[in-house]
Amino acid sequence: MNWDAPNFARSANSRTAHTRPDVDKPESDLRLIPWWSVALSALVFFAIQILFHRIMPPPHPGTAAMRWIMSYSWGTALASYMLLIGYISRDVKRRNMSGAVWMLMVLLMPAGIGAVVYFLLRQPVMTRCPSCRTELAHDFHFCPQCSFQLAPVCGQCFRGVHITDVFCVQCGHDLAQDSMPARLRSYTD
Numbered sequence: 137m138n139w140d141a142p143n144f145a146r147s148a149n150s151r152t153a154h155t156r157p158d159v160d161k162p163e164s165d166l167r168l169i170p171w172w173s174v175a176l177s178a179l180v181f182f183a184i185q186i187l188f189h190r191i192m193p194p195p196h197p198g199t200a201a202m203r204w205i206m207s208y209s210w211g212t213a214l215a216s217y218m219l220l221i222g223y224i225s226r227d228v229k230r231r232n233m234s235g236a237v238w239m240l241m242v243l244l245m246p247a248g249i250g251a252v253v254y255f256l257l258r259q260p261v262m263t264r265c266p267s268c269r270t271e272l273a274h275d276f277h278f279c280p281q282c283s284f285q286l287a288p289v290c291g292q293c294f295r296g297v298h299i300t301d302v303f304c305v306q307c308g309h310d311l312a313q314d315s316m317p318a319r320l321r322s323y324t325d
C-alpha cells in the first residue's frame with residue numbers, strides 16, 4: 137500500500153458532496169426533533185387536559201387539586217413520549233440502522249420499553265471522511281472512496297493498533313518501520 141498518496145488535492149472541491157444536517161452537524165441533537173413530533177406532542181398534551189377537565193365527570197370538591205396534578209403529569213409524560221418518537225425517527229437514520237424495524241419496536245412495545253431498548257442498542261453516529269466527505273461507519277479504518285486513513289493501523293496486517301503501541305499485537309510487526317508511522321498518520325494529517 138502506498139502511504140504517500142492520499143487525495144488531499146481533491147478535498148477542497150469535493151465538499152459539494154450531498155449534505156445531510158443530521159450527519160454534518162452532530163452537535164444539533166435537540167434540533168433533530170422533527171416539527172411533526174413537536175406538534176403532536178402539544179396536541180397530545182391539550183387532549184389530555186380536555187379529557188381530564190371536560191370529558192371526565194367533575195371531581196369531588198376535595199380532589200380538584202389532585203385532578204390537576206394527574207392531568208399535568210399524564211400530559212407531560214405522553215407529550216415527552218411523542219418528542220422521543222420524533223427524535224428516534226431521525227436519530228436512527230444517522231446511525232445506519234433500519235428505521236422501519238426500530239420505529240415498529242418503539243411504537244409496539246408497551247410502556248416505552250422499545251425506546252429503552254433502542255437507546256441501549258443503538259449504533260454510534262456515522263461520520264464523514266475529512267478528505268472526501270463520504271459517510272463512514274464508526275469501525276472503518278480507511279475511507280472506502282479515497283483510502284484516507286481514519287484510525288491508527290498496523291502497516292503490515294492493517295488491523296487496528298493503539299497509538300502508544302510499538303509492535304502490532306496481531307502480527308508482531310514493528311510499527312516504527314512503517315514509512316510514515318501508520319499509527320500516527322491519522323493524527324498528523
Ligand SMILES: [Zn+2]
Binds near residue numbers: 265267280281283
Ligand atoms: Zn474519503
Ligand SMILES: [Zn+2]
Binds near residue numbers: 292304
Ligand atoms: Zn499487524
